[in-house]
Amino acid sequence: MHKSVGSAADSAANPSPLSDRLVGYGCALLAVCIWGGWIVSTRHAVHGHLPPATVGWLRFIVPATVLAPAWIKVGLWPRRGLIPFVICFLGAGGLFFLLVANAMRFVPAADVGPLLPGTMPLIVALVSVLVFREWLGTARAIGFIFIALGVVALNGRSLLYPEDGAWVGHLLLLCGAAMWAGYTLAFRRTGMKTVEIVGLVGLWSTVILTPAGLPGVVSAIQEGYGEEVLFQLVMQGVLSGVVALVAFGVAIERLGSSRAAAFTGLVPALAALIAVPALGEHPDTAAILGVVGTGIGVVLASGAFGQGRRTG
Numbered sequence: 001m002h003k004s005v006g007s008a009a010d011s012a013a014n015p016s017p018l019s020d021r022l023v024g025y026g027c028a029l030l031a032v033c034i035w036g037g038w039i040v041s042t043r044h045a046v047h048g049h050l051p052p053a054t055v056g057w058l059r060f061i062v063p064a065t066v067l068a069p070a071w072i073k074v075g076l077w078p079r080r081g082l083i084p085f086v087i088c089f090l091g092a093g094g095l096f097f098l099l100v101a102n103a104m105r106f107v108p109a110a111d112v113g114p115l116l117p118g119t120m121p122l123i124v125a126l127v128s129v130l131v132f133r134e135w136l137g138t139a140r141a142i143g144f145i146f147i148a149l150g151v152v153a154l155n156g157r158s159l160l161y162p163e164d165g166a167w168v169g170h171l172l173l174l175c176g177a178a179m180w181a182g183y184t185l186a187f188r189r190t191g192m193k194t195v196e197i198v199g200l201v202g203l204w205s206t207v208i209l210t211p212a213g214l215p216g217v218v219s220a221i222q223e224g225y226g227e228e229v230l231f232q233l234v235m236q237g238v239l240s241g242v243v244a245l246v247a248f249g250v251a252i253e254r255l256g257s258s259r260a261a262a263f264t265g266l267v268p269a270l271a272a273l274i275a276v277p278a279l280g281e282h283p284d285t286a287a288i289l290g291v292v293g294t295g296i297g298v299v300l301a302s303g304a305f306g307q308g309r310r311t312g
Contacts, residue, residue, distance in 0.1 A: 024254030027247040028263035034244040035117060036270025040278045041235045042101055043109040049225045050216060052101035055232055056094055057213025060205035062237025063245070067199025074196050076203075084186040088197055091183025092245065094205030100176045106169030109275045113268030115173035116180070118151040118294065121261035121301065123181035128258045136258070143300025147265040150294030153286050184261050187252050194249030202241060262301035265294045 045055045064071075078085050090096065104112060125144050128134035136144070190197055220229050251260040269291040276282055 020254045024251045024260065025263075028251035028255065028260055029266075031244040031248040031251065032117070032263050032266045033270060034239045034247075035264070035267050036113075036274055037235065038240040038244070039104075039112045039116075039267070039271040040109055040274045041232065043104045043112065044278070045228070045232055046101050046104050049220055049223070049228060050232060051212075052098055052105075053209055053212035054216030054220065055101060055213075055236060056097040057206065057209040057217060058229065058233045059097060059236035059241045060094060060202045060209060062233065063198050063202030063241045064206040066242055067195050067202065070193065070195040071199035071203055074192065074200060077200070078190065078192060078196075081190040081192065084189040085192070085197065085200070087182045087186035088190060089201050089204060091179040091181070091186070093201045094209045096176060096179050096183075097205070098209075099172055099179070103169040103172035103176065107166050107173070109271060111166070111169065112173060113271040114151045114290065115170060116177050117264035117267035118147070119174065119177040120180045120184070120264050121258070122148055122151075123178055124184050124261040125258050125301070127181065127185055134258060139300050140258075140262075143262065143297045146293050146297030147262070147301060148297075150265070150268070150290045150292070150297055153290030153293055181261070184252065184257050187249060188257065194246050194253070197249065198242065198245045201245075259301070262298050265298040265301070268294055 042055060046052050050058075100112075100116060107115075122144060125136065129136060187197065192200075217229060220226070248260065251263070254260075272291060
């Protein structure tokens with residue numbers, strides 16, 4: 001099985017399991033911090049002057065270009081592990097982005113965190129236990145229960161009393177969470193390096209989004225929204241499209257699928273915090289309780305208090 005960037009150096013250095021886990025934890029935290037900002041910036045963009053396809057094009061053109069040396073070595077599609085790669089493409093590529101970005105047109109940013117990155121680790125854990133026979137251990141199982149309770153607390157009110165059309169966004173976000181879970185579970189089964197997967201997903205996503213996305217970029221610049229385009233290019237393309245995905249890939253390799261996925265339970269809290277100054281949204285008591293519950297759950301579910309058995 002391939003390691004990601006620097007696998008030869010890793011083997012030579014022969015790092016301890018603790019070192020592996022610390023690197024994995026650091027990469028997972030970096031990824032979720034970026035994704036917290038991504039939710040807010042995407043919500044702002046699709047309600048502003050950039051349609052979802054345009055924002056998606058800005059996200060994927062950067063990894064497709066920057067990581068071209070990596071995916072060129074693989075070719076236009078992998079010779080082995082094609083099915084896992086297709087699952088990765090569906091779970092983190094252009095189709096996934098369009099689904100989630102359109103969902104954000106129906107629901108506020110506060111709903112996105114609990115229903116997308118909040119539920120994804122629960123789906124990964126369920127599949128890991130039922131399909132791959134992963135043993136979670138008591139602490140990690142309790143952690144996932146806390147994450148589930150946090151998700152309910154964060155989003156329970158909007159699910160019980162949805163605004164007009166909000167149920168459409170909720171359904172799309174849950175579908176997106178299932179797709180992202182598939183990416184997380186299939187990632188290590190591709191047999192590819194992190195930069196190869198991220199670059200190749202970026203390439204094919206750019207191809208399918210260019211007909212609708214590129215004209216939107218040109219129009220936005222002509223209408224005087226060049227600064228917003230540049231901001232989204234950095235946020236979507238550089239940070240979310242390259243840095244976060246590579247970091248999350250390293251976290252999956254070092255921690256295993258379900259442990260890495262557990263960290264995404266922090267995204268709702270981060271998104272809620274960022275939304276206060278950026279969107280003027282202030283969390284209520286239910287949101288605060290949800291954030292606390294989710295945070296406790298991530299600490300337990302990530303395996304911080306026990307190594308357990310890695311799968312995925």
